[in-house]
Amino acid sequence: MFENVAAHFRHERPNVDFCSLRVARERSQDLTVRQGVLQPVGNVDDFGAMVVVHHQGGLGYGATADLSRSGIRRAIAMAQTWAERTAAISVTNFSAIAMPHPRGVYETPIVQSWDRQSLTDKIALLQSLATRLKTDARIVDWEASLWWTDQESLYLTSDGGEVEQIQHILVPHLEVAANADGDTVVRSLGGRAYARQAGLEFVDEADLTAKAEQITEEALALLSAPNCPEMTGHLLLAPDQMMLQIHESIGHPLELDRILGDERNYAGTSFVTLDMFGEYRYGSELLNVSYDPTIPQQLASYAFDDDGVPASKEYIIRAGILERPLGSIVSQHRAKMDGVANARANGWNRPSIDRMANLNVEPGDKSFDELVGQVERGVYMAANRSWSIDDSRNKFQFGCEYGRLIEDGELKGVVRKPNYRGISATFWRNLVGVGRPDTFEVLGTPFCGKGEPNQVIRVGHASPACLFADVEVFGGA
Amino acid sequence: MNEGLFYSLADALVGAIQETEVLLLSISAERSDFVRFNHARVRQAGRVEQATLSIELVRGKRHAAANITLCGDPKQDRQRSITALRLLRDQLPSLPEDPHLLYSTDVQSTTQLGEDHLPEAADAIDEIISVADGVDLVGIWASGEIAKGFANSLGQRNWFSTYNFHLDWSLYHQADKASKNSYAGTEWDRADLEARMGQARTELEILARPPHTIPPGAYRAYLAPAALLEIVELLSWGGFGLKAHRSKVSPLMRAVDGTAGFDERIFLDEHAAAGLSPSFNSKGFIKPDRVQLIKEGRFESALVSARSAKEYDVPTNGASASESPNSLEMAPGSLAQDQLLDELSTGLWINNLWYLNYSDRPACRMTGMTRFATMWVENGEVVAPLNVMRFDDSAYRILGEGLIGLTRERELLLSASTYGQRSTGSARLPGVLVEDFRLTL
Structure with a gap:
């Protein structure tokens, strides 16, 4: 399929300042066993092409699933027409951007492909996991699932660029709801935080059997636990909550298109301004944050972004100081500053915009026990349950599935419905402990929403456990 | 994609099934122009043409489904669809029987054709x-045709098409202070846009005043329809579906079991007949004109998908698999729009809320932010824009003991969502005046 499209593009290449074609195919299968019953199996085979034209200073795009020569010709015409029609009223001179013409390939390294195991065996695995989740009459809902996706893309440019990339993605998930005395608690694998580029070998690596037993036991423990106390103290976050904390209060505010105002009508603006880069203290000296597309199993690792820019690891925040934004080549041109290779589209039918891709907190030097040992009175929280933050990405309130008190340097009893609130601009400055590599986990979410038209995209977040001081925590009603 | 092409494809696929098989087909297609604005200039402009066909093959109690992209060429689309059908047939023996499979066997064909008056x-x-x-100006223009269809091997045929535009936009003063607006319809009228823009420019004059900051606490507040929409949309996330009720994860569990409720002036319906979405679903069921969700503040009935109907042995009411409402309607109250400032007297005038989520889901306690233009009002006069504040409060309290009243006038709010495809969702809501709206940060 891709070979024909490439030939059509070469034949129909327009006489414009720049033209690219990104043809993408995404195949997926979603298997879920809920309460012992296999849910309707979702099979998806989606394909199409996105043409982008920069011409006379304007930018236009045309997206089509018609991959015939006439279809590609029509998509080019749509893109060129929009570029010419908006050239005089564009936010920038797109023709002045030196778009790359890269050549390369990328494929997720995997051990066992999705097709290597029969559908019957995969369903049997999920049935087995689901059985382990239903251990008690108080477990009122339970499910186990595997969501596989293969995403292939070919990126071509008018001056000979050609990049082929294949990503294999697997998202296992377990979830239980337990109910007693009119109250329900949910425990899961942190929403769908165990999302990776991986083959079926990740099922064993994730040790789903042990995790099924763990989340079930913790759900039952939560049922009889007291509410999280209301207090201001230390907060120790597990990697599956750090993921959300990084995402919402570092990732989004540092997206350069938000800082430039593109998202103000929908996803929001940012408390960060262009003049802060290079000098603003975002966090304590313990905070080191990287854009890292090089961890093979992380959800948004790739060799080139969707504008063809080679991807490499860059520090975003180093020793607490803000260094560079999450801005793609177009945003870098508009803002006149360096960024990263993060132009991404969620499929063939949407144009690329700035996304956070893989955004990680680098490990520190404390063991988990040492982090706990630093705390006289505080709360440990794991697995995101609730997220809310203002449109400048400053005032936040997050809730977790699971919490435990920390007293006199030791983990104590379980607490229910743990929540905390704070302000990004001050929260990260109270980072007082960063876990060493053995607390570091590679996680991600398949569900980051942004953009007009709207796009849901996969992003990766890896983090150690982290300790914060002076945080306002509280429990349920 | 048009009605004829879809029905022709459906006929070809129905002709390819075996005697013991049943086929359910759904299509969702659009041809859309999208143009993003920032600083009253164009950021990105383009056209998207897409069509997705869902094929569900049923044999006895086994079934399998696939979504495939159509390219628009009838011959190629037929070949791809028949290949997908064969793959599903191969998959069926590997799947267990599904005790919760249900599809409509009552043939009800419908046609709703839109007319193209777009500029x-x-x-x-x-x-x-x-x-x-x-x-x-910042925002997005989306326009063009949206088409949806259903066909099955029992002879049912349904088609829906509409041609509309939606300009979802904001005018910014600076930082996070803005006037949020929308202009949608089927026929473009520059004068209408000029009037809306004029009103927004007036609001900018107020937003230019030095912003007011208030400490956390309980405040009297008016929530405009767009702000109330954020609350009912959060409630719609598992609140009204039967599956969430029976598995005890609904945020409205306490309303369902009768231990909590709203003020008796709260009536909330899924009013499909007044909405802008197709009346059929992917299982071939036709939605009733109206489903009463909340009546006199009490839980009345749930949205029931075909699957939940079979699982819990109750009739379906045409709900989608997600069991979320698509055409919500809340009954009006008696507060007159032109008296609202006086009724509010001193407190918050909240035009928009943002990024709501639950602090305690079983208690229906939710948190979220004010956004765009929230004003501080004193003695019935708008004083200044308010810096953004976080609320954390129970929906049972906001729309219960805290409810002072609902407005007589309601607004039809059209969804601007374009995740995957342009939405046809809508809601008709009043504004609400609330006592002791709880701000925490």
Whole structure:
């Protein structure tokens, strides 16, 4: 399929300042066993092409699933027409951007492909996991699932660029709801935080059997636990909550298109301004944050972004100081500053915009026990349950599935419905402990929403456990 | 994609099934022009043409489904669809019987054809840029045809098409202070946009005043329909579906079991007949005109998908698999729009809320932010824009003991969502005046 499209593009290449074609195919299968019953199996085979034209200073795009020569010709015409029609009223001179013409390939390294195991065996695995989740009459809902996706893309440019990339993605998930005395608690694998580029070998690596037993036991423990106390103290976050904390209060505010105002009508603006880069203290000296597309199993690792820019690891925040934004080549041109290779589209039918891709907190030097040992009175929280933050990405309130008190340097009893609130601009400055590599986990979410038209995209977040001081925590009603 | 092409494809696929098989087909297609604005200039402009066919093959109690992209060429689409059908047939023996499978066997064919009175998108963009001269406009234009269809091997055929535009936009004063607006319809009228833009420019004058900051606490507040929409949309996330009720994860569990409720003036319906979405679903069921969700503040009935109907042995009411409402309607109250400032007297005038989620889901306690233009009002006069504040409060309290009243006038709010495809969702809501709205940060 891709070979024909490439030939059509070469034949129909327009006489414009720049033209690219990104043809993408995404195949997926979603298997879920809920309460012992296999849910309707979702099979998806989606394909199409996105043409982008920069011409006379304007930018236009045309997206089509018609991959015939006439279809590609029509998509080019749509893109060129929009570029010419908006050239005089564009936010920038797109023709002045030196778009790359890269050549390369990328494929997720995997051990066992999705097709290597029969559908019957995969369903049997999920049935087995689901059985382990239903251990008690108080477990009122339970499910186990595997969501596989293969995403292939070919990126071509008018001056000979050609990049082929294949990503294999697997998202296992377990979830239980337990109910007693009119109250329900949910425990899961942190929403769908165990999302990776991986083959079926990740099922064993994730040790789903042990995790099924763990989340079930913790759900039952939560049922009889007291509410999280209301207090201001230390907060120790597990990697599956750090993921959300990084995402919402570092990732989004540092997206350069938000800082430039593109998202103000929908996803929001940012408390960060262009003049802060290079000098603003975002966090304590313990905070080191990287854009890292090089961890093979992380959800948004790739060799080139969707504008063809080679991807490499860059520090975003180093020793607490803000260094560079999450801005793609177009945003870098508009803002006149360096960024990263993060132009991404969620499929063939949407144009690329700035996304956070893989955004990680680098490990520190404390063991988990040492982090706990630093705390006289505080709360440990794991697995995101609730997220809310203002449109400048400053005032936040997050809730977790699971919490435990920390007293006199030791983990104590379980607490229910743990929540905390704070302000990004001050929260990260109270980072007082960063876990060493053995607390570091590679996680991600398949569900980051942004953009007009709207796009849901996969992003990766890896983090150690982290300790914060002076945080306002509280429990349920 | 048009009705004839879809039915022709459906006939070909029905002709390819075996005697013991049943086929369910759904299509969702659109041809859309999308243009993003920032600082009253164009950021990205383009066209998307897409069509997705869902094929569900049923044999006895086994079934399998696939979504495939159609390219628009009838011959190629037929070949791809038949290949997908064969793959599903191969998959069926590997799947267990599904005790919760249900599809409509009552053949009800319908047709709802839209008419195209849309302007050329590029011409509309020129007019928008012209009308926004001198102001900081940001937002998106989306326009074109949306089509959805259903067909099955039992002979049912349904088609829905509409041609509309939606300009979802904001005028910014600076930082996070803005007037949020929307202009949607089927026929473009520059004068209508000019009037809306004029109103927004007036609001900018208020937003230019030095912002007011208040400490956390309980405040009297007016929530405009767009702000109330954020609350009912959060409630719609598992609140009204039967599956969430029976598995005890609904945020409205306490309303369902009768231990909590809203003020008796709260009536909330899924009013499909007044909405802008197709009346059929992917299982071939036709939605009733109206489903009463909340009546006199009490839980009345749930949205029931075909699957839940079978699982819990109750009739379906045409709900989608997600069991979320698509055409919500809340009954009006008696507060007159022109008396609202006096009724509010001193407190918050909240035009928009943002990013709501639950602090305690079983208690229906939710948190979220004010956004765009929230005003501080004293003695019935708008004083200044308010810096953003976080609320954390129970929906049972906001729309229960805290409810002072609902407005007589309601607004039809059209969804601007374009995740995957342009939405046809809508809601008709009043505004609400609330006592002791709880701000925490």
